[in-house]
Amino acid sequence: MVPLSFAGEKFALLGQNGAGRALYWPRQEALLVADLHLEKASAFAKHGQMLPPYDSRETLERVADAVKQTGARRVITLGDNFHDDEGTQRLDPYASGMLESLTRSLDWIWITGNHDEHMARSFGGALEEEIELGGVVLRHIARPGETRPEFSGHFHPKMRVKIRQRHISRPCAVVSTNADAGDRMILPAFGSLTGGMDASDRAILRALQPASAIDAVLPASGRLARFPLWRAAA
Numbered sequence: 348m349v350p351l352s353f354a355g356e357k358f359a360l361l362g363q364n365g366a367g368r369a370l371y372w373p374r375q376e377a378l379l380v381a382d383l384h385l386e387k388a389s390a391f392a393k394h395g396q397m398l399p400p401y402d403s404r405e406t407l408e409r410v411a412d413a414v415k416q417t418g419a420r421r422v423i424t425l426g427d428n429f430h431d432d433e434g435t436q437r438l439d440p441y442a443s444g445m446l447e448s449l450t451r452s453l454d455w456i457w458i459t460g461n462h463d464e465h466m467a468r469s470f471g472g473a474l475e476e477e478i479e480l481g482g483v484v485l486r487h488i489a490r491p492g493e494t495r496p497e498f499s500g501h502f503h504p505k506m507r508v509k510i511r512q513r514h515i516s517r518p519c520a521v522v523s524t525n526a527d528a529g530d531r532m533i534l535p536a537f538g539s540l541t542g543g544m545d546a547s548d549r550a551i552l553r554a555l556q557p558a559s560a561i562d563a564v565l566p567a568s569g570r571l572a573r574f575p576l577w578r579a580a581a
Contacts, residue, residue, distance in 0.1 A: 348417070349566040353522065354483055354496035354530045360520065361413055362566035368409075368518050368537045370498075371417040375481055378413055381425035381500025382536035384462070385442075386434035403442040405539040410449060422453050423478075425500035425534060426460025426487025435467045446470045460487035460501060489533055489554040496529035502551050503536035505543030506563045506574055519565040521546050521576065523558035531555055547576045 348359035348371060361369045370379040385403045414422065429435055438446065449455065450471030457474050459466050468474055477486035482496060489499040506519040518535030533551060536543065544551065546563040555561055561577040 349569065349571050351564065351571055353532060356481070359417075360564070360566050360571070361416060362569065367520065367565040368535050369413045370520070370532075370534060371413075371419060372481075375421060376419055377421040377423055377480070378410075378417055378419035379423050379425065379485070379498060379534060380410065380413070380537040381487075381534040382427045382460070382503060382538055382541055383410075383424060383429070384427055384536070384538035384541050385429045385446075386431075386437045387538065387540045402538065402540040403438055404445070406537065407442060407445045407449065409537065409539070411445070414449070414453065420454060421456070422449070423456045423480075423485060424458055425485060425498060426458050427462040427500065428457055428460070429463045429466060432463055432465045432467070434463070435470065443470070458485060458487055483529075489531060491554055491556055493531065494525075494528035494557075497531040498534065499532070499554075500534050500536065502533055502548070502554070503541050503543045504533055504546040504548075504551060504563065505535065506546050506565060508574070516543065517565055518543060519546055519563040519574075521551055521555065521561060521563055523555035523561045525558050528557060531558075546574075552577050 349362055351358045351360055359371045360367050383406050455472030457472050484495050484497045486499050488501045504519055504521045505516050507516045521533045523531045559579045563574040565572055
């Protein structure tokens with residue numbers, strides 16, 4: 348895990364298998380994950396695009412590994428938990444058992460997103476549109492103009508860099524800072540079949556205003572790598 352300071356508190360981005368996709372909040376003993384998009388493959392299959400039907404299993408195994416790595420007692424998802432509202436009905440028995448085991452053993456909060464705003468209460472845990480925890484707002488989509496510290500998802504940010512003539516794309520978090528408002532962070536997508544949006548895309552930069560600076564952050568070789576994306580004019 349790679350330490351990260353945010354909103355005056357200590358956090359950690361998960362490295363290695365977590366690849367920076369999840370954030371651990373030690374004071375709250377909480378694991379934060381965004382955009383699981385469970386049952387995305389089966390949603391595509393309904394429209395004739397066949398993908399390997401194991402994405403939910405892989406994603407839930409990642410969650411279980413992250414819980415084991417951090418010792419988290421609480422999991423908070425940041426929306427788009429299922430790829431559509433009917434995804435809860437398409438989980439195979441193995442994946443259903445994994446999910447029910449996780450929600451039974453942990454304090455689990457589902458924050459709903461635009462893909463699953465009418466998600467059924469099927470697997471335990473609490474359903475919320477957004478919550479405030481420790482002075483930080485947790486929601487699916489960053490709210491432009493928000494002045495409180497905020498965690499969100501939705502945009503699936505990725506950092507694309509060129510190293511030694513190779514183009515590399517990796518999930519990243521995007522963090523905005525503002526001397527007159529709270530820090531805000533967009534987490535990368537956690538699900539195994541989720542694509543990504545360039546971290547410097549205008550939609551992401553607009554969503555995090557007002558800001559004095561916006562950076563992409565991700566774990567690299569056990570350290571926190573930071574890439575400037577936007578700076579306010581002096």
